[in-house]
Amino acid sequence: MNKSHYTVVIVGGGTGGITTAARLLRESRDLYNEIAIIDPSEKHYYQPLWTLVGGGEVEAEVTKRDEASVIPDGANWIQDAVVAFLPEENRVVMASGGELSYDYLVVAPGIQLDWGKVKGLKENLGKNGVSSNYSYESAPSTWENIRNFKGGTAIFTAPNTPIKCGGAPQKIMYLAEDYFRKAGVRDASKVVFGSGGTIIFGVQKYAKTLTRIVQERDIETKFYHNLVEIDGENKQAIFEHLQSGERVSMKYDMIHVVPPMSAPDFIKQSPLSAENGWVDVDKYTLQHTRYKNVFGIGDATSLPTSKTGAAIRKQAPVLVKNLFAVMRNHPLPGQYNGYTSCPLITGYGRLVLAEFDYNNNPAETFPFDQAKERYSMYLLKKDMLPVMYWDGMLKGVM
Ligand SMILES: Cc1cc2nc3c(=O)[nH]c(=O)nc-3n(C[C@H](O)[C@H](O)[C@H](O)COP(=O)(O)OP(=O)(O)OC[C@H]3O[C@@H](n4cnc5c(N)ncnc54)[C@H](O)[C@@H]3O)c2cc1C
Structure with a gap:
C-alpha cells in the first residue's frame, strides 16, 4: 500500500536507486515498507551491454527487465516522475501532482541525454x-x-x-x-x-x-x-x-x-543542484553539502569521477553506511575514493579492464597487468558481469 510519508524516499529506480534500496533493506528490517522508490519507467535496463548489442554480440531484449521485477521486497515502487524538491520541508513533488514526505532522501535519477x-x-x-x-x-x-x-x-x-x-x-x-x-x-x-x-x-x-x-x-x-x-x-x-x-x-x-x-533538468532547477547542475554531494561521503538528510548516488551527482555502474557498486555501501550513521546521529564512517571502472572492449574477444580512482591512479582487481588486452576480461564483461548485476548488485549483495 502506498503512503504519503516514508522513512526513505529514493528518486530513480535505476542502478543506483535499486542497489541502495536493496542494501538498506538487507541491513535493516525496520525499513521494511518504509522505503519508496519513485521511477516512471516500466522497464529497468542493464545499459553496459548496449555496446555489445551495437556490436551484434547480444540481443537487446536481454538487457531489459520489468521495473517491478527489480524492486526489492519491502520497498514500494511509485510509478511517477519527480518534478520538484522541497528539501526545507522534506518533500518531493511528482508529475501526477502527488507529493511524498520523507525523513531521508536518496537522489539517483541518472544522467540526461x-x-x-x-x-x-x-x-x-x-x-x-x-x-x-x-x-x-x-x-x-x-x-x-x-x-x-x-x-x-x-x-x-x-x-x-x-x-x-x-x-x-x-x-x-x-x-x-x-x-x-x-x-x-x-x-x-x-x-x-x-x-x-x-x-x-x-x-x-x-x-x-x-x-x-x-x-x-x-x-x-x-x-x-x-x-x-x-x-x-x-x-x-x-x-x-x-x-x-x-x-x-x-x-x-x-x-x-x-x-x-547533462544533469536532468529537474535537478538543475532544484535547490539540490551544484552550480554545474549536478546533485551537490560531498565527494567522499555522498551526503548532500547543504541538506544533511539527503544523499546522492550515480550519474546525476557531482562526484568527480567517470560515471559508471561499476562506480555505483562502490558508492552504494558507502552511502548506506553513512545514511545509517545520520539516522543514529553518529559521525559518517564511509569514504568513497572515486573508484570507477571502464571495460574497454578493443575488439571481438579482447578487452582492457581499466579501473581507477579520483586521482586517476589504477585501482585494479586482478593480479595481472590489466592494461593488456585479454580474452578472459572480454568474457567477464559479456557473460559474468550481467549475472553479477542482476543477481548480486541489484539484490544488495555485491
Ligand atoms: C552504451 C553504454 C555503455 C555503458 N557501459 C558501461 C560499462 O561497461 N560499465 C559500467 O559500469 N557502466 C556502463 N554504463 C553506464 C551505466 O549504465 C550507468 O552509469 C548507470 O546505469 C548509472 O546508474 P544511475 O542509477 O545513476 O542511472 P540509471 O541507471 O540510468 O537510472 C536512472 C533512473 O532514474 C529514473 N528517472 C529519471 N528521471 C526521473 C524522475 N524525474 N523521477 C524519478 N525517476 C527518474 C529513470 O527512469 C531511471 O530508471 C554504460 C552506459 C551506456 C549507455
Whole structure:
C-alpha cells in the first residue's frame, strides 16, 4: 500500500536507486515498507551491454527487465516522475501532482541525454547511416550499420560534455573496425574518431595501450571536434572545432553518435543542484553539502569521477553506511575514493579492464597487468558481469 510519508524516499529506480534500496533493506528490517522508490519507467535496463548489442554480440531484449521485477521486497515502487524538491520541508513533488514526505532522501535519477543539442540527430537516428548505442531503441541500428557497411567512412563521435561510461564511444569503434577486417572491407574504409575531448583516455596506463591500438589499426583521431549537426540526407557530419571555432564538415557512410549529456533538468532547477547542475554531494561521503538528510548516488551527482555502474557498486555501501550513521546521529564512517571502472572492449574477444580512482591512479582487481588486452576480461564483461548485476548488485549483495 502506498503512503504519503516514508522513512526513505529514493528518486530513480535505476542502478543506483535499486542497489541502495536493496542494501538498506538487507541491513535493516525496520525499513521494511518504509522505503519508496519513485521511477516512471516500466522497464529497468542493464545499459553496459548496449555496446555489445551495437556490436551484434547480444540481443537487446536481454538487457531489459520489468521495473517491478527489480524492486526489492519491502520497498514500494511509485510509478511517477519527480518534478520538484522541497528539501526545507522534506518533500518531493511528482508529475501526477502527488507529493511524498520523507525523513531521508536518496537522489539517483541518472544522467540526461541531450539528443536535441545536435541538430538533425533525433530526426536521423536509426536511419541514413546514423545510430547510437546510448538508447535501448537505437542500439540495434548500430549493428545493422556495421554489418551492412561495404566500405567508405565510418565515424564514431564523443561529445565535449560529461557522459556515462567515458569509454563507450570508442568501444564500439574498435568492434566495428575489427568487424570490417573480418568482413574484408577494411582496406576500402576509413575509420574516424571525432571527439570533443582532448585525449584518448584520462588514465595514462590505459591511454598508452589505446594510443598504440589506434595507431596500429590505422584509426584517425580528431580531437577538439564536437559534433553539432547531422545532415542525414547528404550524409554529412558537421563538427565545431573547439579551438578555432570553425565548422568542419565530414562525409560519412555510417556514423555512431554519442549525444551530449547533462544533469536532468529537474535537478538543475532544484535547490539540490551544484552550480554545474549536478546533485551537490560531498565527494567522499555522498551526503548532500547543504541538506544533511539527503544523499546522492550515480550519474546525476557531482562526484568527480567517470560515471559508471561499476562506480555505483562502490558508492552504494558507502552511502548506506553513512545514511545509517545520520539516522543514529553518529559521525559518517564511509569514504568513497572515486573508484570507477571502464571495460574497454578493443575488439571481438579482447578487452582492457581499466579501473581507477579520483586521482586517476589504477585501482585494479586482478593480479595481472590489466592494461593488456585479454580474452578472459572480454568474457567477464559479456557473460559474468550481467549475472553479477542482476543477481548480486541489484539484490544488495555485491
Ligand atoms: C552504451 C553504454 C555503455 C555503458 N557501459 C558501461 C560499462 O561497461 N560499465 C559500467 O559500469 N557502466 C556502463 N554504463 C553506464 C551505466 O549504465 C550507468 O552509469 C548507470 O546505469 C548509472 O546508474 P544511475 O542509477 O545513476 O542511472 P540509471 O541507471 O540510468 O537510472 C536512472 C533512473 O532514474 C529514473 N528517472 C529519471 N528521471 C526521473 C524522475 N524525474 N523521477 C524519478 N525517476 C527518474 C529513470 O527512469 C531511471 O530508471 C554504460 C552506459 C551506456 C549507455
